[in-house]
Amino acid sequence: MTTTPTSRSLVPVLEVDDVSVTFGGRAVLDHVSFEIAPGEFTGLIGSNGVGKTTLLRVILGLQKTTSGTIRVLGQPLRHRSRSLGYVPQKVILDPDVPLRARDLVALGVDAHRFGLRRRSREDKDRVEEMLDAVDALGFADARVGSLSGGEQQRVLIAHALISRPSLLLLDEPLANLDPKSVQEIVALLHRVSVQHDVAVLLSAHEMNALLPVMDRIVYVTNGKAASGTTEEVVRTDVLSELYGHHVDVLQLHGRVLVVAEPSADTDHLPSHATLHLD
């Protein structure tokens, strides 16, 4: 179905309504609800093992729910939708897999089609455009298996973006990256989100790198989720309650500083984190 610009701006790109998932009697997700508006940049924040990946798999239709519904652009998620782009956490490829970065991006256009076809001039231009959008032109002809984690991440983002999704889901894209690559990927995701008018939902166990670009936070802990705008959530009282541990949110020379007292159960939150407010 097609959506007009007006209806698109009104209908949430994603509605998660009262979703529960139970594994062997244990509630992994417990009545989780939240919405994402078109173009919104949302962080799905929580420590390892709280159900972030399960929630992403539910949204993608890869995990059955015990109860609740998912709607993408107002439509129930009965058939897995191409309105969703997905970048998985880890892709393991042999270094000698005969596939260049540009081949993987091109598969985003036609991977689901049967039979052989010659890619059109238009398809090739679009691949080039996507490689450019994620700063991957420099290694477009290298084998994907020989790329670094951050480079593979970019190629997978381009692969997901090329089918023009309304929502891009990324599972822990910042894990296993060095601090410089983390900043580059966050800036890049923010840029493509604005330029390609796509909402972003990415999971992370640490919010600091995302604070400058995040519109909304969905915070997951023990299977329950709380959602709000970044201003609503990044506050001393709210963060302290969510972490179950005292956290200070300080304003200092126009920057926001999240400071937690060091302790064993807050190792996912560094003791010092900074945020620029523009």
Add this chain to the structure above:
Amino acid sequence: MFSGFMLNAWESGTLVAIVAGIVGFFVVLRGSAFPAHAIPNGAFAGAAGANLIGINPLLGLGLFSLLAALGIGSWGRRGRPDVVTALALVLMLALGAAFLSQSSAYEPEIYALLFGEILGVSSSQLVPLMALGVICAIAIAVLYRPLLVTSLIPDVAAAHGMSTTTIDTAFLIIVAMATTMTVPVVGALLIFTLMMGPPAAARSLSSRPSLALGLSVVIAVGVMWASIASAFQWNWPVGFFVGTYSAIAYAIARLISLRPRTRTRTLYRAHTH
């Protein structure tokens, strides 16, 4: 060397090499080497069984390859694929041993099933070989991109509604068909080398999927032609040469690929940073 019964050898050998080059490309890509080893061994038991009850060995080959493929496909998803594949392999070898002990097959016939008897391929075998080869090639062409994407990024493919299990099963059935047509020519033990060596060599030589697939076919045909000529010359089993030349092709390709690839990679690094 190119007349009479030898003509059948050249024709059937070329067909088998083309199919092994195409199907083997995806066997290597999907990491399905173990099933590709187990299925021909199951097929061997089928041929022995067919021999016992006096029907066309090709029927027994086809039936057992298919059963092995479907068994490995469906049971492997529910348990550990390597364990299931291993048990399927030994179960069928055991059946093969039982069938052989009861049958009156001459030793050379059994030997031919295991190690191939390309010089004994008759004209009547060529048509079914050709038909199976064409079906395999068409099936791979239809499934080309889904096979690529489910091998490389299965989660992403599944998220877009592709059934990875269906593609998996379809591919194992293609391996079963390829096995059925190739076992009589190169033998159950050695068809495996033709599905591994040339595709693995090809992917060292090209980073483009379509070019690597083409090279895989070219190398497989080259290995096969050299093997037939050698078998004719020295009267050793063709399977011996197929196995040896496949391994040599792989070793040469790795040696060729090592230096240029490192250099290219360094250049990219220098360029981006």
